Amino acid sequence: MIAPRVFFLISIFLVSLFGCDKLSEFKEYFSSKPKQTATSPAVPAPLPAAPASDAALPDNVLAKVGNWTITIEAFNDRLGKLKEAVPEYDTNSLEAKQLVLEELIRQQLLVADAEQAGVAQQKDIVDAIAEFRRMLLVREVAMKLTKGVEATEAEAQEYYDKNKEVLAEPAEWHLREIVANTEVGAKEILIEVLKGSDFAQLAKERSIGKTAANGGDMGFLAEPAPDKSQEQMVPDFMLGEIRGLDAGGISKVFKGPDGFYVIKVEEKKGGKTREFSDVKDDIVTGLTLLKQQQAILNHLTQLSQQMDVKINEKLLGDK
Known part of the structure; x- marks a missing residue:
């Protein structure tokens, strides 16, 4: 089984890269692995001591790497997200905080090195960052448009009454x-x-x-x-x-x-009609998704009328 400290460090890394979703997949993968009798993986060595600096950090700045800084507020926000993703770890302990800070500093050292080497200007990196930004913006707008848009039980009952035959057990x-x-x-x-x-x-x-x-x-x-x-x-x-x-x-x-x-x-x-109580939750979920989709489509219709959208149909046919 993967060593707790190593898993903790990887957890921090995954949360910083992908968020909580990918971490849950990672946890499931390792939790399903059979126990190994081999020696546990080596724990990464602590960061080497940084050269002494005469400049004192501002009161709310926890750490500084080159021109990059992280405030105690931003650090605590990272701890909160990590706790959501890995509830079993006590992120209030001093050791846990040191591990998180250690990993963030490691990441920033690699980021700084990559930027100095020109990696950040590579086309695939630039394109990936642009696409990730695009996805985040789309998701955020979609979440705002669909906030509070939900189907009611009365709407579910009306749908059930009109579609009993379709909702019957397969015959x-x-x-x-x-x-x-x-x-x-x-x-x-x-x-x-x-x-x-x-x-x-x-x-x-x-x-x-x-x-x-x-x-x-x-x-x-x-x-x-x-x-x-x-x-x-x-x-x-x-x-x-x-x-x-x-x-x-x-x-x-x-x-x-x-x-x-x-x-x-x-x-x-089969072929028997299902009771409303048995399918209510599924109907509410399905109708909610349809209503949310319609809210987004309505907004897109308005945007397409406000903005100049042109398509070169000839290029779609080119091979």
């Missing part, structure tokens, strides 16, 4: 099919089925479908879903005809790609 049907060349032929078969003739036997004798030899058995097929393959789902042309049928139900005659169809539902699973 699966065990289906049998009979396919005929003509509509008249399919209607004759349907009449025989309704009179009590065995559906599977009629499928074997009179269906022209691919499943005829198997008594028209199509197996279990589900409603269309992203996690289902085409072979696992009810064909689109058939779904509307069988959706309202229960086990034992027979469809009316309808046209499909191979002729005229009659369908029997052998068994049905």
